[in-house]
Amino acid sequence: MKQKYLWMVRRAYRALRHPKLRHRVWWRKLTQPLFxxxxxxxxxxxxxxxxxxxxxxxxxxxxxxxxxxxxxxxxxxxxxxxxxxxxxxxxxxxxxxxxxxxxxxxxxxxxxxxxxxxxxxxxxxxxxxxxxxxxxxxxxxxxxxxxxxxxxxxxxxxxxxxxxxxLPKITRRNRDAVVIVPPRGSRNSES
Incomplete structure (x- = not known):
């Protein structure tokens, strides 16, 4: 059942991000939070x-x-x-x-x-x-x-x-984790 759910979700996700729709500005503004x-x-x-x-x-x-x-x-x-x-x-x-x-x-x-x-x-x-x-x-x-x-x-x-x-519980730490990538050429990126 989980495999069927994942297959269905991936298919819907790809359909919403179809190349014919992706380049339209109004579609991107409407569906950006959806992705x-x-x-x-x-x-x-x-x-x-x-x-x-x-x-x-x-x-x-x-x-x-x-x-x-x-x-x-x-x-x-x-x-x-x-x-x-x-x-x-x-x-x-x-x-x-x-x-x-x-x-x-x-x-x-x-x-x-x-x-x-x-x-x-x-x-x-x-x-x-x-x-x-x-x-x-x-x-x-x-x-x-x-x-x-x-x-x-x-x-x-x-x-x-x-x-x-x-149906796992996602902890707040994993849910809100943000990866910060330093800009190229900064001191932190060399270490």
């Missing part, structure tokens, strides 16, 4: 944050979920392949049960807190379920995204504790 190698290597902390981001965006009913997850993962220095791959948890087969559960969650929280549904949000009819409010659905979407994102951390850390060789 940090540590964002593509799996380690415990970056995978946990990447899964959290991917699960959050995966349950939001938008079309470009993977794009939003990749951009967010770039910004917070999380594992990009895991963030993009986990957004596919919501697909045409799982969307309807996911939406129904999000509507149920929104209704439960709204009833628990004794909140009234706002009038401006509008209502819509769902066959077999009844009438639903858009604000209640949005509340369920955000809460389910936050719950799944928070569950990603203990799951990844438990997996890392059980199988540490598959």
């Amino acid at each position: 940090e190698r540590r964002l593509w290597k799996p380690c415990r902390d970056t995978v946990a944050v990447g899964l959290a981001i991917g699960l959050f965006f995966g349950v939001i009913p938008l079309i470009p979920q993977s794009l939003f997850a990749a951009i967010a993962a770039m910004r917070v220095k999380a594992n990009i392949p895991f963030a993009v791959a986990i957004t596919w948890v919501s697909n045409p087969l799982t969307n309807v049960p996911l939406w129904v559960s999000q509507l149920w969650l929104g209704n439960q929280v709204q009833d628990l807190l004794h909140l009234d549904a706002p009038e401006f949000a509008g209502t819509f009819q769902i066959p077999g379920i009844g009438e639903a409010n858009a604000a209640t659905f949005l509340l369920g979407v955000i809460l389910s995204g936050l719950i799944l994102a928070l569950l990603a951390f203990p799951i990844v850390h438990l997996f890392s504790a059980i199988m540490p060789h598959h």
